Amino acid sequence: MQDVWSKRIVVGKSLTVYYLQSESEKCHNLFGKSKKSKDFKFASHLFLVKENDVLVFGMECIVYKRLNKSIIFVAKVDSSGLGTHPASSSGLAASAIETVIDTQYKEGAVEVEVTLFAISQGQYLFPESSENGHKRVLSDSGLLHWWVKCLEMIRKDYNPDEEQINEAKEKKSSAEISSPVTDKHLAYMFVPGLPSLRSYLPNSFWKQGTAIQQGKAVDMIPRYPDDPKARYLYELQDQRSEMSVAEFWDTLSFRQECCSGKLVGFYSLILPRRLEKAEFPGNKTSGFGLVLPPKLYRIIYDSLIKHSFRSPSIASQSTKTFLDETIAAIQRVDGFTMEKVAQTIDGNAQPAPPKKREPELSQTLNVLQPRKKKK
Numbered sequence: 001m002q003d004v005w006s007k008r009i010v011v012g013k014s015l016t017v018y019y020l021q022s023e024s025e026k027c028h029n030l031f032g033k034s035k036k037s038k039d040f041k042f043a044s045h046l047f048l049v050k051e052n053d054v055l056v057f058g059m060e061c062i063v064y065k066r067l068n069k070s071i072i073f074v075a076k077v078d079s080s081g082l083g084t085h086p087a088s089s090s091g092l093a094a095s096a097i098e099t100v101i102d103t104q105y106k107e108g109a110v111e112v113e114v115t116l117f118a119i120s121q122g123q124y125l126f127p128e129s130s131e132n133g134h135k136r137v138l139s140d141s142g143l144l145h146w147w148v149k150c151l152e153m154i155r156k157d158y159n160p161d162e163e164q165i166n167e168a169k170e171k172k173s174s175a176e177i178s179s180p181v182t183d184k185h186l187a188y189m190f191v192p193g194l195p196s197l198r199s200y201l202p203n204s205f206w207k208q209g210t211a212i213q214q215g216k217a218v219d220m221i222p223r224y225p226d227d228p229k230a231r232y233l234y235e236l237q238d239q240r241s242e243m244s245v246a247e248f249w250d251t252l253s254f255r256q257e258c259c260s261g262k263l264v265g266f267y268s269l270i271l272p273r274r275l276e277k278a279e280f281p282g283n284k285t286s287g288f289g290l291v292l293p294p295k296l297y298r299i300i301y302d303s304l305i306k307h308s309f310r311s312p313s314i315a316s317q318s319t320k321t322f323l324d325e326t327i328a329a330i331q332r333v334d335g336f337t338m339e340k341v342a343q344t345i346d347g348n349a350q351p352a353p354p355k356k357r358e359p360e361l362s363q364t365l366n367v368l369q370p371r372k373k374k375k
């Protein structure tokens with residue numbers, strides 16, 4: 001577990017990672033009224049990262065499980081902007097997601113899907129943090145690139161890179177190459193209203209579109225919490241519509257929820273079980289991440305989103321009160337140990353060479369704009 005994090009934290013720095021989960025519960029509405037929903041169970045996972053005395057990063061995801069498939073829905077990612085950046089937020093998000101992926105494999109999952117929709121907003125987990133003067137809130141298009149970067153880190157960690165695949169192709173005859181890794185696109189990105197995503201997609205493992213392409217929309221497309229496509233699906237369900245999945249995606253760009261001026265990105269990363277990771281020795285459950293009764297998990301989550309992060313000093317105070325109250329509340333939970341809840345991770349990554357930080361461009365430059373003379 002430590003490696004997944006330390007490889008993205010600069011050497012000489014350390015961060016404390018807090019990890020709480022909820023017990024799994026029966027799912028009722030992943031596929032609307034369809035009976036299919038009840039085949040799934042779900043559990044919430046919350047990661048919080050502290051640098052010195054202040055929370056700097058948070059992520060909540062919900063894991064939906066059915067038989068040997070796990071869907072990891074990344075619900076909320078946020079930063080407070082108050083750290084010294086010993087690790088990038090994209091790296092921390094990738095490490096948190098990989099911690100959950102590894103747990104799924106350990107528990108017997110054969111296929112894991114990471115899915116999310118990107119909607120840029122001032123804050124999700126750290127209230128008022130966008131007002132603290134340190135936080136950098138990415139624009140909608142900045143966030144789309146950011147998620148590609150984050151998911152590409154994960155894809156690379158779980159799948160051979162293109163060079164390895166080309167080598168494999170040279171060694172084998174084309175008829176022999178039919179493994180899902182070589183044939184299947186692993187990462188999907190879809191932005192309603194954007195006809196071409198060429199400038200976003202980093203390589204041929206990425207495909208513009210969505211992983212679900214067959215069947216009836218209301219039966220096949222899941223509805224996650226705060227899902228911008230859910231209202232449309234519920235409307236189709238009420239109308240007993242037979243609309244196909246393909247037509248659903250095509251018409252989604254006309255819906256107000258997905259085209260009200262801001263770009264919304266839908267992502268899926270499909271990870272077939274990695275061969276060299278097939279054997280996860282030892283205990284079937286991971287040692288990190290305390291599992292709480294759902295009600296207690298919710299109380300803790302609700303308490304987090306009531307604390308303010310509007311200045312460095314208020315954020316430090318909020319971090320202290322929230323963590324003290326949380327530890328007091330979970331101490332009597334079965335299996336509680338401090339190591340299960342929090343781990344301090346020492347960095348192992350070489351610092352990136354210093355670069356000039358340029359403000360994010362919100363628009364592409366006009367080609368007619370005069371070039372600046374080189375000095």
Ligand SMILES: CC(=O)SCCNC(=O)CCNC(=O)[C@H](O)C(C)(C)COP(=O)(O)OP(=O)(O)OC[C@H]1O[C@@H](n2cnc3c(N)ncnc32)[C@H](O)[C@@H]1OP(=O)(O)O
Nearest residue numbers: 076077078079088089090118119120121122136137138357
């Ligand atoms: C499923 C969902 O949750 S989608 C919603 C996502 N969350 C939000 O929109 C909430 C508000 N937004 C945020 O908290 C932040 O904008 C985040 C977490 C999305 C991204 O945070 P960032 O600090 O920009 O991310 P990160 O640390 O990865 O930095 C990205 C790049 O910008 C650079 N950077 C970081 N801070 C700055 C800055 N102040 N000025 C210029 N560049 C900066 C980093 O060096 C990094 O460069 P690299 O990609 O070349 O390595």
